[in-house]
Structure formats: C-alpha cells, structure tokens
Amino acid sequence: MTKAAEWQLALPLALCFVSLFLAPLLLLIGVSFFDDDKITQPGFGQWVKFFGDPFSYKVIVDTLLLGVKTVCATVLLGYPLALVYLDAPPRLQKVLIFIIVMPLLLSVVVRTFAWIVMLGRDGVINQLLLSLGIISEPLRLLQTELGLVISLTQIEMPLMLLPLISVMSRLDPNLRDASAALGASRWRTLFTVIVPLSMPGLVAGCLLVFASSTTAFISQTVIGGVRLIYLPLLIWQQSLVVFNWPFAAVASIALLVSVLTVVSALSWLGRRSSGHLQG
Amino acid sequence: MGRQRSLADLSYTLVIGTLALLALLIIVVPVVIVLTTSFTEGRSLKFPPTGFSLQWYAELFDPVKSRQIHRAVYNSLEVAAWSTALGVLLGSMAALGLARSRHKLARVGDSFFMSPLVLPGLTFGLAALMYFTLIGLRPSLNLIIAGHMIVTVPFILRTTTASISQLDPALNDSSQSLGASWFYTLRRVTLPLIAPGIFAGAFLAFMASIDNVPVSLFLSTARTDMLPIRMWGMMESTLDPRIAAVSGVLIAASFLLMLIMEWTVGLTRRMRD
Numbered sequence: 001m002t003k004a005a006e007w008q009l010a011l012p013l014a015l016c017f018v019s020l021f022l023a024p025l026l027l028l029i030g031v032s033f034f035d036d037d038k039i040t041q042p043g044f045g046q047w048v049k050f051f052g053d054p055f056s057y058k059v060i061v062d063t064l065l066l067g068v069k070t071v072c073a074t075v076l077l078g079y080p081l082a083l084v085y086l087d088a089p090p091r092l093q094k095v096l097i098f099i100i101v102m103p104l105l106l107s108v109v110v111r112t113f114a115w116i117v118m119l120g121r122d123g124v125i126n127q128l129l130l131s132l133g134i135i136s137e138p139l140r141l142l143q144t145e146l147g148l149v150i151s152l153t154q155i156e157m158p159l160m161l162l163p164l165i166s167v168m169s170r171l172d173p174n175l176r177d178a179s180a181a182l183g184a185s186r187w188r189t190l191f192t193v194i195v196p197l198s199m200p201g202l203v204a205g206c207l208l209v210f211a212s213s214t215t216a217f218i219s220q221t222v223i224g225g226v227r228l229i230y231l232p233l234l235i236w237q238q239s240l241v242v243f244n245w246p247f248a249a250v251a252s253i254a255l256l257v258s259v260l261t262v263v264s265a266l267s268w269l270g271r272r273s274s275g276h277l278q279g
Numbered sequence: 280m281g282r283q284r285s286l287a288d289l290s291y292t293l294v295i296g297t298l299a300l301l302a303l304l305i306i307v308v309p310v311v312i313v314l315t316t317s318f319t320e321g322r323s324l325k326f327p328p329t330g331f332s333l334q335w336y337a338e339l340f341d342p343v344k345s346r347q348i349h350r351a352v353y354n355s356l357e358v359a360a361w362s363t364a365l366g367v368l369l370g371s372m373a374a375l376g377l378a379r380s381r382h383k384l385a386r387v388g389d390s391f392f393m394s395p396l397v398l399p400g401l402t403f404g405l406a407a408l409m410y411f412t413l414i415g416l417r418p419s420l421n422l423i424i425a426g427h428m429i430v431t432v433p434f435i436l437r438t439t440t441a442s443i444s445q446l447d448p449a450l451n452d453s454s455q456s457l458g459a460s461w462f463y464t465l466r467r468v469t470l471p472l473i474a475p476g477i478f479a480g481a482f483l484a485f486m487a488s489i490d491n492v493p494v495s496l497f498l499s500t501a502r503t504d505m506l507p508i509r510m511w512g513m514m515e516s517t518l519d520p521r522i523a524a525v526s527g528v529l530i531a532a533s534f535l536l537m538l539i540m541e542w543t544v545g546l547t548r549r550m551r552d
C-alpha cells in the first residue's frame with residue numbers, strides 16, 4: 001500500500017457508519033412522517049400533533065432549562081476548583097486530578113443512586129440542615145428540579161473540569177505574575193486575564209455538560225421521578241410504553257435539533273472569543 | 280491602597296476557596312456515603328448505616344438469588360469486550376488512514392466518525408431500534424455490540440489520532456527509504472509508538488460501553504439485559520438494597536482500574552491534554 005492509498009484504511013469504519021449510524025437516523029426521520037403507529041399512512045400528522053400541543057413546548061423548554069441550570073451550577077463550583085488546581089503544588093495536583101477523574105469512571109447509575117441516599121427525606125442533606133438548625137422540617141428534594149440539578153452538578157462535574165484544567169494548565173504563569181506586579185488585585189486578574197484566556201476550555205466544558213445533562217435519562221427519571229417530564233422520558237414513554245414510534249421519532253428529532261442548536265451556538269461563541277483574543 | 284488590595288485578595292481566597300471546597304465535597308461525599316451504606320445491617324439504605332454486615336454483598340454474590348444481576352453483568356462485559364475489540368480494529372485503521380491525509384474528505388470523515396459524541400444517544404438508540412426491527416432482525420447481543428461500537432469508537436479514534444499526529448514523519452520516511460515495506464513500517468515503527476494512545480482509547484471505549492444507557496435502553500430485552508438497565512430497574516419502583524452492594528463493587532472496580540491505568544499509560548495526563 002502506498003502513502004496515497006492510506007485513506008482506504010478508513011473504508012471499513014465508513015461502511016459501518018453508513019449502514020449502522022446514518023441509515024438508522026435517516027430511517028428515524030422517515031418514520032416521523034407517518035400518521036399511525038403501524039407505520040402505514042404517510043403524512044405530517046405526528047408533527048402537527050407534537051408542535052400543536054403547548055405541552056411539547058413546555059417539555060422542550062424544561063429540558064433546555066435543566067441543561068442551563070446544570071451548566072451554571074457546574075461553572076460556579078467547577079471554575080473555582082480549577083483555579084485552586086492551577087495554584088496547587090504538583091503533589092496536590094496529582095491527588096486533585098485523581099479525585100476529579102474518578103467519578104468519570106464510576107457508572108452514571110451509581111452516581112445517580114448515591115443521590116437517592118443523599119437527597120431522601122432522612123437523607124444526608126436533610127440531616128445536616130436539620131442538625132445545623134437551618135431548617136425545622138425535612139425538605140422535599142427527591143422528585144424536585146432542585147434535587148435533580150444538585151445531583152447532575154456532581155454527575156456532570158468532571159466533564160466541566162477536564163477541559164477547563166487542560167486549557168488552564170497551558171496558560172503562561174508569567175501573565176498572572178505580570179498582572180499582579182502591575183497592581184491588579186486577584187479578582188481583577190481573574191476576570192481580565194484568566195477568564196478570557198481560559199474561554200475555550202470553559203466553552204468546551206459548558207458544551208459537554210449541557211449535552212449530557214439534557215439527555216441524562218436515568219438521572220432524570222430516578223431523581224426527577226415521573227412527574228418532572230423531560231424530552232428523554234417522553235421519548236422513552238412514547239416508544240417503549242405506548243409504542244407510538246412516529247411520535248417518538250418526532251420527539252427525538254426535537255431533542256436532537258434543540259440540543260444541537262444550543263451546542264453549535266455555544267461553540268460558535270467559543271470560536272469567536274478565541275479568535276478575538278488572537279486577533 | 281495596599282490595605283485595600285490585601286482585603287480584596289483575602290475575599291478572593293475566601294470565596295474561591297469555599298466554592299472549590301464545596302465542589303470537592305460534592306464530588307467525593309456521595310461516593311463515600313454509598314460505600315458506607317452498602318455495609319448496613321438494616322433493610323433500608325439509610326445514613327449513617329445501622330451496624331455493620333456484609334449481608335447485601337452476600338446476597339449479591341449468591342448465584343441463585345441474584346441470577347438476573349449476574350446475567351446482566353456477563354452481558355455487559357461481553358458487549359463491552361466485543362464492541363471495544365471491533366472499535367480498536369476499525370478505529371485505529373481509520374485513524375491511520377485519515378490522520379496523515381491532507382485531503383478535504385479526510386476532515387469530513389473525521390467529523391462524521393466523531394459525531395456520535397455530540398448526537399444525543401437516545402436519538403441514535405431509538406433510531407437503531409426502529410432500523411433493526413424494520414429490517415427484520417431479532418433483538419440480540421450482536422445488535423447491542425454494533426450499537427455500542429458506533430457510540431464508543433470516537434474515543435479510540437480521538438486518542439489514536441492524537442498519538443499519530445505527535446509522530447515524527449521522518450521516522451516513517453526513513454523506514455521506507457531504508458527499504459522497509461509499508462506493512463513492515465506499520466508493524467515495527469508506527470504501531471509500537473501509537474500503542475499507548477490506542478490502549479488509552481480502548482480503555483475509555485470499554486468503560487463507556489459498560490456504562491452506556493441510551494443504546495442499551497432501546498436495544499436490550501429481558502433476555503439480553505444489560506447492567507445499567509438492570510440497575511435502573513432496581514431503583515425505579517421500590518429500592519432494592521442490593522443496588523448499594525452493586526455500587527460498592529463498581530466503586531472498588533473503577534478505583535482499581537484507575538490506579539492500573541495511571542501506572543501503565545498515565546491516564547490522567549492523557550485526559551488533561
């Protein structure tokens with residue numbers, strides 16, 4: 001094989017992707033244009049049904065908002081941790097990165113289960129708040145959006161931290177020293193030097209957390225319960241409980257499009273901010 | 280001015296320190312709590328646990344009482360092993376083919392192969408279920424293996440492509456100018472140098488397959504039950520206390536795996552880059 005023909009090595013995988021990835025997705029789009037669940041009557045009925053129902057918009061908005069809230073919480077807690085990592089001596093850095101990566105290797109289901117124990121009526125959080133005297137009655141945290149956002153913050157945290165740390169550790173430490181030597185406080189250095197320069201990592205982290213939390217089926221159903229309805233639960237109910245495949249196809253296309261729209265808008269912003277810095 | 284600055288710096292240390300500590304706690308505490316509760320003597324999963332016993336572990340390892348869970352574990356391991364093996368073969372071939380190509384199509388191919396990472400897994404899971412059903416295939420582990428391969432191969436592709444791009448092209452050229460064949464160069468020069476990258480990718484793909492929910496949710500059936508789906512069932516209606524023991528085993532296993540990966544390929548270093 002010559003160097004010019006090396007590209008042919010990608011052919012087997014390309015074949016697999018066309019037949020096992022592209023074809024099913026095209027079929028999904030095709031199925032959505034059938035009116036009945038036996039998939040015999042072509043038509044736009046399911047699209048009209050989905051987008052004619054205000055409930056669908058509520059589910060879409062709730063799903064996207066859940067992603068936004070989780071992103072905000074992971075930034076608020078993850079960014080400071082990344083800053084501490086940056087300032088830590090190498091030995092402590094090794095311990096920190098181990099703690100950060102470890103949950104990533106731990107099954108999402110286990111991490112979700114942990115929050116059932118944490119958030120329950122006599123769970124750890126309620127016991128702590130009661131003993132500190134902050135609350136007098138146990139809070140209802142399971143099957144609420146607050147509880148779900150708290151759990152997703154932990155579950156998705158590594159996805160925020162890894163890109164952040166990867167970008168931050170490539171920053172020139174002289175920049176921070178120069179900023180301090182010129183009289184800037186640490187806050188000013190943070191917002192005028194570190195945050196703009198770490199923007200690509202921050203955007204990458206937000207992308208991953210958003211995409212993952214909006215589609216986190218197990219956490220959403222187990223912590224959120226069946227009363228909090230997000231798109232993944234709707235898709236699951238329609239396809240595997242009600243067996244209305246065309247409607248489930250429409251809902252999953254709605255999930256795909258709404259998540260990808262936010263993700264591409266974010267990555268466009270990310271590219272713009274890094275282009276601005278270089279330019 | 281100096282006083283003001285030190286005050287500002289103090290508030291910085293306080294605020295950033297508190298938030299970072301909170302982040303660390305929120306990462307670590309749930310894992311510790313689960314491990315502790317799994318040794319409870321009681322029938323409910325409360326913290327602090329009442330007494331100490333291995334009863335839930337004993338029940339979990341009982342081959343009769345926990346047959347379904349064992350079956351799900353074997354299925355998950357089998358699917359992860361096969362989908363990773365296929366992914367390594369097809370993915371590293373594709374990486375070799377695309378990473379050094381300057382052709383515009385190579386970029387397109389690369390983004391196509393990486394797209395399962397950004398596409399919501401549930402959409403692909405549902406699409407795969409409809410596709411396999413409508414072309415008349417009966418549910419089986421093979422179909423789950425195919426589905427997992429598609430969603431995990433990007434990990435292998437990414438780490439392998441990164442290793443290839445770090446290779447000095449002169450190595451390849453000198454091997455060939457010394458008369459080595461293309462295949463000999465691949466076997467004796469390229470592969471040994473990119474092996475750690477392939478290995479790290481394979482590890483990530485294997486873990487992603489073990490933990491995969493969206494594809495397994497749609498493709499698995501009662502006969503081809505997968506571990507995460509079974510665990511979901513154990514949490515859904517009434518809480519089965521064995522879930523704490525399963526979690527304990529998985530925590531120990533991922534901890535061990537992580538130590539091994541750190542010693543062999545420096546996993547955390549690779550994930551930071």
